[in-house]
Amino acid sequence: MSAIADVARLAGVSKSTASRALSGRGYVSEQTKTKVERAAAAIGYVVSSNAASLVTGRTRNVGVVIPFVNRWFFAEVLEGIESALIGAGYDLTLYRLSPNAALRERIFDYFLVRKRVDAVIAVDVALTAHEVALLKSLGKPIVSIGGDIDGISSLSIDDVRASRFMTEHLLSLGHTRIMHLGGDLNEQMDFRVHTQRLTGMREALDAAGIEHPDDFRAVPYTIPGGYAGALAVLGDPGSRPTAIVAGCDEIAIGAIVAARQLGITVPEQVSIVGIDGHNLAEMFGLTTLEQYPVDQGAKAVEMIMERLTSDRGPLEDERVTMPVHLKVRRSTTAPAGVAVR
Amino acid sequence: MSAIADVARLAGVSKSTASRALSGRGYVSEQTKTKVERAAAAIGYVVSSNAASLVTGRTRNVGVVIPFVNRWFFAEVLEGIESALIGAGYDLTLYRLSPNAALRERIFDYFLVRKRVDAVIAVDVALTAHEVALLKSLGKPIVSIGGDIDGISSLSIDDVRASRFMTEHLLSLGHTRIMHLGGDLNEQMDFRVHTQRLTGMREALDAAGIEHPDDFRAVPYTIPGGYAGALAVLGDPGSRPTAIVAGCDEIAIGAIVAARQLGITVPEQVSIVGIDGHNLAEMFGLTTLEQYPVDQGAKAVEMIMERLTSDRGPLEDERVTMPVHLKVRRSTTAPAGVAVR
DNA sequence: CCATCGAATGGAACCGGTTCCACATGGTCG
DNA sequence: CGACCATGTGGAACCGGTTCCATTCGATGG
Incomplete structure (x- = not known):
């Protein structure tokens, strides 16, 4: 394929001048710049990001580690x-981190470390101290979404508070028989979201x-999990709660x-509240505490970019708590026999 | 960081021998091999995939272009x-191709072409002739999932046939007032899936x-789309169909x-049939024609790998039709007034 | 008027691997 | 016994950029 040397030759300049003209760094006269650009366009030149990364040490590529898509x-x-x-202007390399421990180790040692990414965003993945140390020793910024990890910046909602807040909403309506339909405490994600949301209610x-x-x-x-669970919980009129915190x-x-x-x-x-702001919540009239994961992703990138572009060394680790918002719809009201205030 | 030259020095061999020992290519004695491996482990050496890619021309990275996640x-x-x-052993670089035309062009010209990927998998994205030519000229295999594109291999289910089949299922139960609740023909994905599924029913x-x-x-x-549409369609008892092909x-x-x-x-x-095999279908008792997207993804990778590892030049373009399977659940029966056979 | 400085450019080193080629060694075969 | 071959190793070129350094030239200024 065409290399920058070809462009330089065609434009009648040196490799270094061609490089400067195309990358915009250093001094190049307007005139030669357009000359080089024209030559590049003529032969369909595109930089090899590999070659560029090799010398600059930046890949313009961020690794995202995530358990599900x-x-x-x-x-x-x-x-x-x-x-x-x-x-x-960055690429995104996706690593779906299955629970499989061997595969996980492989992803870290084999993929992430190979100087192919400039930074890592971990979504609901609790990196081990070893993994953090490894990445830090390579000078790669890391941001965690969904939970705190020692030594790195993180960003999440306050899960305990979220669940407590939704429970208080039900309490304020007069409910006293409230139950939590939540995730298995043994099978939860790395950051104990399941436990925290249960804790909040309690x-x-x-x-x-x-x-x-x-x-x-x-x-x-x-959804099928909640369906099956609710069938069991609501099936017996005697023990039925008047409200569910999902x-x-x-x-x-x-x-x-x-x-x-x-x-x-x-x-x-039965009143039912959720936490998340799922895109089906509206249709089912679900009262929920909305969080905004798209914004969370964007914020994580922003934090990464700050670190990558900051000249003054690595910034301090931040703990950012992301906003949530109560959305009252039609799935909550006062329990039977209690007047709505 | 530590480079292969450091490993070589520590092991007391040349760079080339160290490279051979670590990559497993060429002749290296058992003895020196372990010596080199030990040295590498000692200083925590990891290859720079950039440097390797630069010389080999392979990145071990595949670009995936997809409109939604x-x-x-x-x-x-x-x-x-x-x-x-x-x-x-490949990386996956993700490009979400929004409908935004400018961004799309940018992704192609700026990202995909920069020699950073060995191959491209396009999911429900109709590459233009220009885009195909661009990638092909760089020698990059391409596989399309979800529809045929001139000049490249593709893999999909037969959408017309799928929809026809489900309609026939309803016909065989005795339905005659059948309606299609489908995607907007003007806003459909690149491969006219919406049109095809309507056509199949007709x-x-x-x-x-x-x-x-x-x-x-x-x-x-x-789901909200189907919900709102069905509310309108089923709301009027007079014009209500006895079956819906979604x-x-x-x-x-x-x-x-x-x-x-x-x-x-x-x-x-009202009988209702779907197409897909969504993971909520079971819970809602939906009769549907299952397709297996995970398998489709795996098959696409297999095809890519064949092309990447084949010495005998580029293979011919293939058209693979992926299997589907009728799953009868509880959302279909004979229309009222017609005895079930 | 000569020193100084900014703009513009070329030459060469370098990033960190892989691979070609040359060379040495020892065993096998005709 | 010489030819040949498989094995093992080192040296050097090379992939395709970026960047440091040196050089030139014209303008500025003391």
């Missing part, structure tokens, strides 16, 4: 990251002085479908 | 591609000699939810 939150975050990176109930035996049922973190909107939506299936009206017979 | 089909395909690529109806005025309503290709499972699921909302029983009062 087919779940709402992760897909949205990924979209946010992708848009922001493209906008900044904090709220404790603060209100409400007993809460039998307050939790573990289900898969999906671990996420997927679970909440599954629960709404299950309730309808059982002929239980939402919100009259 | 937050829709079921695309997320599944992406997952299939990612797994297969990691397994083959072919089946024509073949059965059934008149089908007012047989189509365009809706967004999502353009995809998302639309079908939205329609099922809408029907339940309206108090219309599925399948007794």
